[in-house]
Amino acid sequence: MSEIWKNPLAPWRGDAEPQEAPSEAYSDPGEVWRAKRQSHTKLYKVGRLRYYHKWRGHGAKTWTRTRYWPTRRRVLDIRGEYNPKILRREKTIVDKRPIWWLLSFIAIAVAPFLAPKDLQSTLISAGTVFLIYAAINLCWTLILGTAGIFSLATMAVVGAAAYGAASMSVFYGWPWWTLPFVGGGIGFVFGVVIALPATRLDGFYYALLTLGLNELCRVYVVQSRTFGSATGGVYGADSFIPTGASQRVELIIGYFASFALMLSALALFRFVNGKRLGRILRMAPEKREAFAQAVGIDYRTARIQVFIISSVGLGVIGGFYASYFHGASPSLFSFDSVLLGLAMLVIGGLGKAEGAVLGTFIVIVIDKVFLQLGPIRLILVGAIMLGVVLLLKNGLFGIKHQFRDWRDKKKSENRSTRAEKGGEMLPEEATEAGDKDLIYAQRFDKMQRDYLKGVVSEKLVEEHARNPLGQHSEPLERLLLYFRRQPQVDKYAIAVIEPFKAYRIVALSGHRGVAPRVVEEKTYPSEREAYHGVFLRRVQDLLES
Amino acid sequence: MSKTYWNAPVASSEPQGPILEIKGLSAGYGPMRVIHDLDLVVRPGERLGVVGLNGHGKSTLFLAIAGLTGWQRGSIKLNGREVGGSRSQGPGRYTHLIVRQGLAVMPQGDEIFHGLTVEEHLDSGAFTPRAWRERAPRKERILAIFPPLRKLMKVPVGRLSGGERRMVSIGRGLMVDAALFLVDEPSLGLAPKIGKGVMEALMAIELGSSAMIIAEQNVALLEGRVDRILGMHVGTLKGEASTSLASQTKRDL
Amino acid sequence: MDLGFVIVSAVTLACIYGTLAIGISITWSSLGLINMAYGLTFATAGYGAWLVGDQLQAIDAISDTTWIVGPIVILAGILTGAACGVVICAVTFIPIHDKPNFTVRGLIASLAVSLIGTQVLLQVFGPRAKSLPPLFGDWELPIGNVVITADKGGAMISSIVLLALALRWMKSSRRGLEIRAMMMNPHAASLVGIGVRRTGFYVMALTGALAGLASVLLSQTYYISPFSGLTPLIKGLSVALLGGLGSVNGAIVAAVILGTNEALTSALLGGQYALITQFLLIIIVLLFRPRGIAGILDKAREA
Known part of the structure; x- marks a missing residue:
């Protein structure tokens, strides 16, 4: 990158100045700037602000919010603010989930009437199963998510309640409306019994224990003669579906009863998760229980309460199950049903009501609607479950959050990679700097030094040695201009010890009345060599900075 | 800058390449950046504080250096082989491979296996097949450095x-022929006398062509005993950190 | 009640359950993974052994010589189990082991693998149960009034021998040391050149091999079917639970206790109560010792 510099002043000054000198080619100072600004790593086009639609404000009228009767709780989380640009108030719906819930309820209510005629019975009974399982999974979500107890005995509770209720009805002739209460009672007893070890055991010990309990129930039921080891279950329980109605009416009654069941399970979920118990447990997240306990949060009791409440809920669902299916079968306890239930929760996202319902929907659609696929259905469910677990942090409803986390991580990594130390202020220094112009001055200075470091070469040093004063080549001139522009403090100067014989390099103090300090003992025999000595020192300092 | 010109004399006087050569290293955890654009060269036989x-x-x-930060950028050359680079997948995925390039890390704090006995612990440090075969004499060598361990071998x-x-922890690091020893705060949390003893032992280790970096808060323990x-x-490093700086301190051109 | 018979079956069951439980325990403590696909490994290993046994039966020359067929079939089961363990490791451990929430996700991933694998086995081999040829010949060893039959004696001897070999390997070799080191402190393990992923494969191969062994031994009395892995999984888990997850000694003691319990209950109350007494026992022990028997044996180890 070298070229010969031709002195433009040569025709005027004659032999006083060199005609030409070997020098470096022109390099653009902008290059450094652009290179520094560029990211070292590949940048993804991620990130935009969250979009909210702005609704009209309420104008001069008083703002009345819709609330859930009889609570003070708002149906929609609406934020109202004054927009100074349009001089009007506007409203923002912060949390749109209730709208989606409402839409899906409408869809569920309308669905049985829209189903195609030839598939109607399949679809409606699949829908009923979906609603029942959604109710079960909502209660299970309370246990897993809210209470944080990793229990796999949910189906065991449901099954036990269903068996108990069915046998009450079959052997003692109890009517259908008592069955949910019987189920609830059994659920309570079961809940208390299963909750006992939960007070002592860690998460995974408990998971394995409950899995074992489930298997225990299955083996017991399969081998017990009263519970139909021969007939494959207890059948003949009284049902809420009136006898003698047409099949379509039966299906629709069952469907809407299950819908009501799911809605009440959702209400239970909201009631427990959103109120006192849920808040207590949110204050005592996993692995930080000790802190919660230290500030007086009795999370153990809250956990057990949630567990027992949802066990009662599961028991009621079991009673409903017995009454809907006219009985109970051992398949309730099978390992596969635990697995499918867990798959539902995992696909949707553990600990979220919407996740439980959506996951149930996906799994039931695969399992009960695509019947023609045969045994591949289960493999498909397993594959979806595996994919969700391997790729997603918290199910389908966690995607948004996971993406944002990833984007923020990338953003901050890229930002911290770009921020160069050396001349440039770190964020924490910059916030403390009084004069903010300094931030930019330092940044500019750093860029300039980076550029000049690239300019320094042996040729320039030689050029300067030949001719410290006068016209210089373009890069050397830039270098010298930068050196001259430096502040007085610690600027190098030449002290004359003996004119024309001895010179010495000193550094100015920058303060009136304070003598310059001697930098080195070496004396230079001529002015030119002293000039060059100063130049070398400055180059040295530049490269060291 | 034109590196050839300014670094030429150093490069020619150094027949063997540096053990560790860090260029432009930035590292941190999540949004926090702890190391800023750091350069460091460590040469064979050097003891660095x-x-x-x-x-x-x-x-x-x-x-x-061990690849245990949340993310990092920049080049780290250990024995001339690149072990750094850009990564952001969280700590520890490639640590064992980096360690196998000849790195012995003696970490700060309790990075030990609580259930293993002292002997098994020393064995665990011998991760190359050769070190595993020769583990008995090596253990003897370490016991010579740390005599108190001899009667604790089965504990x-x-x-x-x-x-x-x-x-x-230090003995574990010495079980294998590492090219670079990283000792993090050997005297931290120890009584001054014991800390001094540990430091003596570190100084007594024959480095040969390998190198050692000791991080320490107590400068007095290091002064005059490291290179x-x-x-x-x-x-960032202050002082005579990188080679470019080291060579430039020579003023008379 | 025949006391001798009870003792013999107790010891046999203890050997087989111990083999299973130690596998589960090691997996949990070194990888932090609760391997719910262990039952799948068990069933797959059974099928692997059955395939090889079937091929051997076809060869007339050696179909009757038990001392050739037996070891080959056992070896086939062990190798299939190890291969299955490696596959499970590659699917459930490698992709997510350094991701947040690994314990729950690993558990669920292994459940999913077990769901898929069981269905695949069902598709490939059909629902009909298969049985292995007798591996230990046809001999009886009367000790006093107790008669040890070939299958029980063989199961006892081979599981004890192989388990002892595996534990000896864990104790003395470099790999075993790596596995144990990773059990205690994965972070420090990486600093002494122990690769978490590679060790994961070793652990899963070892535990898979143990499952394979248990599978071959147990299928002397039971049959091999796609779902045959569930009961052993539950048994293995309960032994591992009772022994305290992660403790080999605890698992051995627990296996003896639960084997005795099962044999006694079957003899006194009847087979269907075996699980009930077993879980009552486990619940009682865990209520007093939340970390199982290991909590009693080894006070130093926490978490």
């Missing part, structure tokens, strides 16, 4: 005191 206050990145420098490490644990002392301040 890194001093600095808490939270200025001494340990993070070691963790970054689980979880029952040892802090100083003994530090000895075990170079570098200061670490808010994520």
Whole structure:
């Protein structure tokens, strides 16, 4: 990158100045700037602000919010603010989930009437199963998510309640409306019994224990003669579906009863998760229980309460199950049903009501609607479950959050990679700097030094040695201009010890009345060599900075 | 800058390449950047001290060399082989491979296996097949450096005191022929006398062609016994840190 | 009640359950993974052994010589189990082991693998149960009034021998040391050149091999079917639970206790109560010792 510099002043000054000198080619100072600004790593086009639609404000009228009767709780989380640009108030719906819930309820209510005629019975009974399982999974979500107890005995509770209720009805002739209460009672007893070890055991010990309990129930039921080891279950329980109605009416009654069941399970979920118990447990997240306990949060009791409440809920669902299916079968306890239930929760996202319902929907659609696929259905469910677990942090409803986390991580990594130390202020220094112009001055200075470091070469040093004063080549001139522009403090100067014989390099103090300090003992025999000595020192300092 | 010109004399006088060559290393955890654009060259046979206050990145420098930081950028060459590069997948995925390039890390604090006995612990440090075969004489060598360990060989490490644990941790690092020893705060949390003893032992280790970096807050323990002392301040090295700086201190051109 | 018979079956069951439980325990403590696909490994290993046994039966020359067929079939089961363990490791451990929430996700991933694998087995081999040829010949060893039959004696001897070999390997070799080191402190393990992923494969191969062994031994009395892995999984888990997850010694003691319990209950109350007494026992022990028997044996180890 070298070229010969031709002195433009040569025709005027004659032999006083060199005609030409070997020098470096022109390099653009902008290059450094652009290179520094560029990211070292590949940048993804991620990130935009969250979009909210702005609704009209309420104008001069008083703002009345819709609330859930009889609570003070708002149906929609609406934020109202004054927009100074349009001089009007506007409203923002912060949390749109209730709208989606409402839409899906409408869809569920309308669905049985829209189903195609030839598939109607399949679809409606699949829908009923979906609603029942959604109710079960909502209660299970309370246990897993809210209470944080990793229990796999949910189906065991449901099954036990269903068996108990069915046998009450079959052997003692109890009517259908008592069955949910019987189920609830059994659920309570079961809940208390299963909750006992939960007070002592860690998460995974408990998971394995409950899995074992489930298997225990299955083996017991399969081998017990009263519970139909021969007939494959207890059948003949009284049902809420009136006898003698047409099949379509039966299906629709069952469907809407299950819908009501799911809605009440959702209400239970909201009631427990959103109120006192849920808040207590949110204050005592996993692995930080000790802190919660230290500030007086009795999370153990809250956990057990949630567990027992949802066990009662599961028991009621079991009673409903017995009454809907006219009985109970051992398949309730099978390992596969635990697995499918867990798959539902995992696909949707553990600990979220919407996740439980959506996951149930996906799994039931695969399992009960695509019947023609045969045994591949289960493999498909397993594959979806595996994919969700391997790729997603918290199910389908966690995607948004996971993406944002990833984007923020990338953003901050890229930002911290770009921020160069050396001349440039770190964020924490910059916030403390009084004069903010300094931030930019330092940044500019750093860029300039980076550029000049690239300019320094042996040729320039030689050029300067030949001719410290006068016209210089373009890069050397830039270098010298930068050196001259430096502040007085610690600027190098030449002290004359003996004119024309001895010179010495000193550094100015920058303060009136304070003598310059001697930098080195070496004396230079001529002015030119002293000039060059100063130049070398400055180059040295530049490269060291 | 035109490196050829300014670095030429150094490069010619150095027949063997540096053990560790760090260029432009930045590292941190999540949004926090702890090490800023750091350069460091360590040559064979060198004993290097890194001093600095808490939270200025001494340990993070070691963790970054071992690939244990949350993310990092920049080049780290260990024995001429690149072990750094850009990565952001969280700590520890490639640490064992980096360690196998000839790195012995003696970490700060209790990075030990509580249930293993001292002997098993020393064995665990011998991760190359050769070291595993020769583990008996090597253990003897370490026992010569740390005599108190001799009667503790069958004791689980979880029952040892802090100083003994530090000895075990250092001994574990010495079991294999590492090219570079990283010792993080050998005197931290130890009684001054024991800390001094540990430091004596470190100084007594025959380096040969390998190198050692000791991070320490107590400069007095290092002064005059290591070849170079570098200061670490808010994520950058101060003092005679990189080769470019080292060569430029020669003034007379 | 025949006391001798009870003792013999107790010891046999203890050997087989111990083999299973130690596998589960090691997996949990070194990888932090609760391997719910262990039952799948068990069933797959059974099928692998059955395939090889079937091929051997076809060869007339050696179909009757038990001392050739037996070891080959056992070896086939062990190798299939190890291969299955490696596959499970590659699917459930490698992709997510350094991701947040690994314990729950690993558990669920292994459940999913077990769901898929069981269905695949069902598709490939059909629902009909298969049985292995007798591996230990046809001999009886009367000790006093107790008669040890060939299958029980063989199961006892081979599981004890192989388990002792595996534990000896864990104790003395470099790999075993790596596995144990990773059990205690994965972070420090990486600093002494122990690769978490590679060790994961070793652990899963070892535990898979143990499952394979248990599978071959147990299928002397039971049959091999796609779902045959569930009961052993539950048994293995309960032994591992009772012994304290992660403790080999605890698992051995627990296996003896639960084997005795099962044999006694079957003899006194009847087979269907075996699980009930077993879980009552486990619940009682865990209520007092939340970390199982290991909590009593080894006070130093926490978490």
